[in-house]
Amino acid sequence: MAGSDLRSVQRLMRHVPAQYLWPVLLLLVTCFGCILLLLYRTTSTQNELQLNQERAAAAGALEAAAAMTRRDLEDYAKWDEAMRNIVFTLDAEWLADNLGAYLSASQGYEHIFVLDGRDRTIYGFHGGKRVEANALSALGPQFRKSLADVRRMPVDGRPLAGGYSRADDGTVMLYAVGAIIPLTRKVVLPPGPTHMLVIARPVDDAFARAIGEQEQLSGLALHARRPAGKLAAVALPGSDGGAVGWLAWTPARPGAALRRAVFPAFLAVAALALLMAGFIVRRGGRTIEALRQSEARARHHANHDTLTGLPNRRALVAHIRDALAEGGAVGLLYMDLDGFKDANDVYGHGAGDALLRDAADRIRAAVRQGLVARAGGDEFAVLLVDPPAGEAERAADAIVAAFNRLFSVGAYRVRVGISVGHAAFSAGAVETETELMRRADVAMYAAKGDGKNCWRGYATHMDRGHDLRMRMEGDLRAALDNGDIRVLFQPIVDARSGAVVSVEALSRWTHPVHGDVPPDIFIPLAEMSGQINAVGRHVLTVACREAKPLDVSVAVNLSPAQFWDRRLADEVRGVLAETGFPADRLELEITENYLLRRPDAAAMVIAELRALGIRIALDDFGTGFASIGYLRQLSFDRLKIDRDFIRPLGQDAQAAELVSAVVSLARALGLEITAEGVETEAQAAIARIAGCTRLQGWLYGQAMDVAQLRDICSTPPSALADAADR
Incomplete structure (x- = not known):
């Protein structure tokens, strides 16, 4: 019984009334004693049945070997050719070719003798060579008895015998002896005593091993006397009824094996029965214990995160408050995972949960002392109370270093960094837990602003940047509510005619205080604050509504968070229904980097979008790691060559070759091609010659509002070309 089970029994027994304890124990001992006795019996x-089966198998194998020896002898003793070459004329060469070749070389009989009518050896063969030997003196008394028995048998029957004999030198022999008689009436047996054929082989360890392997008997070996102890044995029977030797082996004991296998379960059942008896007798005690445990679990769950097992934010705040009340020095490391939201969106929430557990383990391993807590979402904290000098800095370095290793998410390897902020109060400081956490949070966002995957200690000047970021998050939310996020359009022209055939929707934000906020500022801010889906829906709605009257298609970029949102297809369907914009004029642009992490899942999302009738373009091709296989699997309609490939055109011959190669690849896959970043006519001409079907860039116009777009769409292509030249 395990130690924990024994302690549980002891606890229960202390609560069992004495007048019930001994009757219950007696009942259990009686029941399980009977079960144990039955199991043993x-x-x-x-075991006995198995032993009898093994004995029968061994005895049968011995009898089969003797029968096989008799059959081998009969094949040669009852044979017309044997009569001619042994009885009528003793042909030694024939004997060597037949008896020696088969019975000795092939069947392994070491002793082969031919006896005349007076039992004298007229031909002997031993160990592959002819010998002069007396068979009667070599093979022992059991053999001599069998020989005499065969002499007395009628020749018209089967005058042969065989079995086991102990030779005069102590060797146990397997033998057969038989009269040499004709098989057919073509040969007439001469009068008088018949000739005899004798074959024999030693019963040795090799013989025993062969039977052991055949009958699956462990350690089968030959013994001169019946062995004592735990070995099983069968006798090698002689013709006189006695045993000429014994085959012994270690018998299998399936019952003992079953007993060993069942006994732990028996003990477990006995322990369980004892526990259940205690529960039944003392239901009140069980109820109290259950309530006590339930209360402890409730306290634990109230103060711990169920996913990682770490203390939660509530417990963290309580520990900070207690540490400050004791008046010691307190330090707080507050951290947030970099890139977790993307990984969670791309690989799913199950993978995200596994990643959070792995992150918690890495933080725990990096911290030598202090309380590690999960503050919420992908945020963690480490509370240090009276830490040694430099411990906070060491812990922060160790945590950042721990996140330099890739995370395993299923079959994928993912890089997720961490940004750490540190704030501290010296001993006796009159401050609150709220202020300590605020400062650590400010320092953490300063680490994010300095490039992420690093740590920063709190300084007062950080409050200005933090306050600005918080204000801008609120201002962005207000701008979305008020429709202040503008949508501009950049023309995309047909490479041959120069006519505007499509536009790309671009978002812009102008704030009365902050001024023009570039997209590379407010788009990451939207992603960080969870507003990116609202921004994306706003841009898509405005672009479809304003471009609907124009005879152009509209291209709209999707962020990673939008693409992996399970509601994306429903959102797009709702916008198309709301604005009445034709689905076949809408093109959604997707960047390759975040598709290739889960190509199978990406293919399903793309298929769902294409089912709406819209087109899908792969944006910024060449900046990621897309392979031909991925391009075929993901079924794009258009491929947009990144501006980094277009910019060198006209100055670098290799750039033109690269563009031509990309165009050839796209054509082979049935994709249309758009060249991005076209700024000069020379670049346009080379892209056109290479096979690009559409061109986009400042040569044909920068971002413009819908009124300017309307004018450009109504301007003939020749006039646009003249304006571009100017």
């Missing part, structure tokens, strides 16, 4: 019977 059953398994002992199983």
